[in-house]
Each structure stands twice: as C-alpha cells, then as structure tokens.
Amino acid sequence: MTPDAELGAAARAAFVTAFGAEPEGVWAAPGRVNVIGEHTDYNEGFVLPVALGQTTRAAVARRDDARVALISAQHPDQRVDLAVADLAPGSPAGWAGYPAGVVQALRERVPGGVSVFVDGDVPAGMGLSSSAALSCSVALALRDLAAPELSPADLVDVARSAENDFVGAPTGILDQSASLLCTAGNALFLDTRDRSSEQVPLDLAAAGLVLLVVDTGTTHSHAGGGYGDRRRECERAAQRLGVPALRDVPDVAALAPLDDGTDDGALLLRRARHVVTEDARVLEVVGLLRGTDDPRAIGPVLSAGHASLRDDFQISTPELDACVAAAVEAGAAGARMVGGGFGGSAIVLVEAGSVDRVTDVITRRFGAEGYGAPRTSLAVPSAGARRLA
Numbered sequence: 086m087t088p089d090a091e092l093g094a095a096a097r098a099a100f101v102t103a104f105g106a107e108p109e110g111v112w113a114a115p116g117r118v119n120v121i122g123e124h125t126d127y128n129e130g131f132v133l134p135v136a137l138g139q140t141t142r143a144a145v146a147r148r149d150d151a152r153v154a155l156i157s158a159q160h161p162d163q164r165v166d167l168a169v170a171d172l173a174p175g176s177p178a179g180w181a182g183y184p185a186g187v188v189q190a191l192r193e194r195v196p197g198g199v200s201v202f203v204d205g206d207v208p209a210g211m212g213l214s215s216s217a218a219l220s221c222s223v224a225l226a227l228r229d230l231a232a233p234e235l236s237p238a239d240l241v242d243v244a245r246s247a248e249n250d251f252v253g254a255p256t257g258i259l260d261q262s263a264s265l266l267c268t269a270g271n272a273l274f275l276d277t278r279d280r281s282s283e284q285v286p287l288d289l290a291a292a293g294l295v296l297l298v299v300d301t302g303t304t305h306s307h308a309g310g311g312y313g314d315r316r317r318e319c320e321r322a323a324q325r326l327g328v329p330a331l332r333d334v335p336d337v338a339a340l341a342p343l344d345d346g347t348d349d350g351a352l353l354l355r356r357a358r359h360v361v362t363e364d365a366r367v368l369e370v371v372g373l374l375r376g377t378d379d380p381r382a383i384g385p386v387l388s389a390g391h392a393s394l395r396d397d398f399q400i401s402t403p404e405l406d407a408c409v410a411a412a413v414e415a416g417a418a419g420a421r422m423v424g425g426g427f428g429g430s431a432i433v434l435v436e437a438g439s440v441d442r443v444t445d446v447i448t449r450r451f452g453a454e455g456y457g458a459p460r461t462s463l464a465v466p467s468a469g470a471r472r473l474a
C-alpha cells in the first residue's frame with residue numbers, strides 16, 4: 086500500500102493542477118468488507134466489517150462564491166460546477182451525487198461553496214463500498230474544516246443521507262460506519278440500533294490466514310430494485326410479527342406466525358429467517374474471535390451466511406455461488422458473498438500458503454462455466470477515515 090503521506094501529496098498536487106490553488110487539506114476514507122452481518126443493518130441488527138487498505142482521497146477547499154466544483158480522477162469527463170442553491174436530489178447524478186449529497190446535508194453548517202478533487206482505488210460496483218468511501222472522505226473534510234461539533238455518529242448520518250436522500254439508494258449505516266469507525270488490525274462490532282461499537286482484534290496474519298476478496302466482475306447498484314425490495318420485505322415481516330424491527334425477533338421459532346399458508350407468507354419467512362440467523366451468526370463470530378486464537382473457527386459460520394443469503398434472502402448470483410463452492414471445495418476455511426448482493430465480490434478465508442491454489446481453482450471453475458476471469462485482492466483490516474495532509 087502506498088503510504089498516506091504520498092497519497093496526500095499526490096491528491097494535493099492534482100487539486101492544484103485542477104483548480105489553480107492549494108486545497109485546505111486532504112482526507113482519506115476506506116472501502117470495507119463485512120466479515121459477517123449482511124442485510125442486518127436496516128433491521129437494526131449487528132454487523133462486523135473491516136476497513137480495506139484501498140481508500141478514496143478528497144482534497145478540499147472552501148470557496149466563497151457559493152458554488153460546488155467536483156472533479157474525480159476516475160471520471161475526468163464528468164466534472165461538475167454548479168451553484169450550491171441548484172443542488173437537488175439526483176442532480177448532479179453519477180459519481181458526483183455522493184460528494185454533492187454531503188455538501189447538501191451540511192449546507193446549514195458549512196455555508197458557502199466548496200471545491201473537491203477526489204482520487205481513489207476502491208473498485209466501484211464490487212460490493213466494497215466505494216460510494217461510502219467517497220462520501221465519508223468529503224464528510225470528514227467538511228467536519229474538520231467547518232463543523233468540528235459533529236460527532237462520528239453525526240458523520241455517519243451525513244454520509245448516509247447523501248446516499249439515501251440525494252442519490253436515492255435506500256441503504257443502512259453499515260458502509261459509512263465501517264469507513265469512518267474501523268481501526269487497523271480490528272473488525273468493528275457494531276450494534277446498528279444503539280450505535281454502540283467495539284473493536285474486535287482480527288490478526289489473520291498471525292494465524293497464517295488471509296481474507297481473499299474475489300471480485301466476480303458482475304456489478305450491482307443499490308439504487309436498483311432488488312435491494313429496496315428486500316428492505317420492504319423485511320419491514321413487512323416485522324410488521325406482521327408486531328415487532329419494531331426484525332432485530333427484536335428472539336429466534337427462528339418465533340417466525341412461525343409468518344407461515345400462513347400463502348406464497349407471500351413463505352417468502353417473508355425466508356427473508357426474516359436470514360436476518361434472524363445472520364444476527365446470531367455475528368454474535369457467534371464475535372464470540373469465536375474473542376474466545377480463540379484461531380480465526381479458522383469462523384470459517385463455517387461465514388459459509389453458513391452465504392447459504393442463507395443464497396437460499397433465504399435470494400440475493401446471490403451464479404458467479405458468487407460458483408466462487409464460494411469452488412473455494413470451499415479447494416480447502417478454504419469458509420467463504421461468502423459480501424455486500425448488498427446481485428453481483429460484486431465474495432470473501433474467502435484461506436491459509437496464506439494456499440491462496441494461489443485456491444485462486445486457481447476458482448479461476449478454472451469460472452472458465453468452465455463461461456464466466457470472465459475473477460480478480461482477487463487481499464482484505465487487510467486497515468485504518469478508518471483520516472486526514473492525510
């Protein structure tokens with residue numbers, strides 16, 4: 086990984102080239118993978134993400150002409166320059182919606198305009214939260230420059246509002262919390278209801294393990310239909326059970342009333358069963374990580390999480406299923422799809438010495454199925470959002 090100082094200097098120089106003036110500073114926010122706890126956040130349950138080494142960097146300066154100028158190294162042809170007063174949900178669209186949504190959410194606290202240059206290496210559309218990395222880097226910048234009273238939880242809400250209210254993706258707080266609150270060497274055990282969190286040490290290297298990220302090359306968008314459908318199904322299930330959120334269902338047996346003999350009842354039962362068992366899996370993984378020096382023990386729980394997302398929540402894809410099956414057959418400790426679903430990446434918990442072999446088995450399986458070659462990287466539990474320069 087390139088050192089922070091170097092990344093900060095590069096973003097500063099690029100800002101100067103783009104805007105002809107120095108930025109006030111440079112901030113970075115990482116992408117994430119979730120070890121376990123998928124689609125639990127908007128059900129007020131538990132999550133356990135780690136921050137990635139890959140980040141988005143934002144070089145930022147305030148301006149007094151009430152305009153927002155946004156430039157991205159990844160989208161050089163999509164520059165945005167408009168009056169703050171013209172910001173509105175969906176406008177600007179595309180990548181610029183995330184930083185624009187942050188500016189909009191902070192309009193009363195950060196008067197005037199802002200110039201932002203962003204650069205990053207969190208791959209987009211792969212379930213690794215490139216969008217949260219983008220919005221959190223800008224939110225942290227504006228907090229430091231103009232709104233020091235904002236707490237970390239406030240910043241999570243600002244970044245989430247950019248995504249929910251401005252871009253129109255009905256996500257929970259997993260990604261933004263991971264990007265802002267994770268620390269190096271740890272997973273973040275977060276209760277999304279009361280926002281209490283704990284850092285859980287996750288030293289995979291000491292155990293001879295790595296967390297391999299396999300990008301299946303199929304992309305997703307949470308502003309599309311599937312994610313929102315699942316969210317509404319969970320809300321309906323909670324309503325039928327008479328609980329504020331599925332978090333409040335104590336166990337699978339308590340889901341029985343959903344099974345009213347209709348297809349809809351059967352569907353809601355499956356969706357809710359994923360959430361209830363997934364919350365239990367988060368607690369189980371946290372218990373295992375605290376109780377043993379051997380993180381291999383969490384492998385089967387990760388694989389069970391995949392089966393639940395595939396069979397009960399029905400958000401996996403043939404590519405993700407093939408990846409997980411091939412990894413486990415090749416001897417990985419466990420594997421599962423990550424993120425919102427309908428494409429993106431899987432994680433594979435595997436012996437460091439077996440990475441090449443397991444990668445090869447997955448790649449050959451993809452070839453045999455006629456899928457494009459997957460791309461792999463390593464998820465090393467890394468630092469959360471921070472100022473670089």
Ligand code: GLA
Pocket residue numbers: 119122123124125126127256257258259260307424425426
């Ligand atoms: C996406 C959303 C998160 C969360 C996950 C699924 O990443 O942005 O809020 O719901 O999907 O766990």
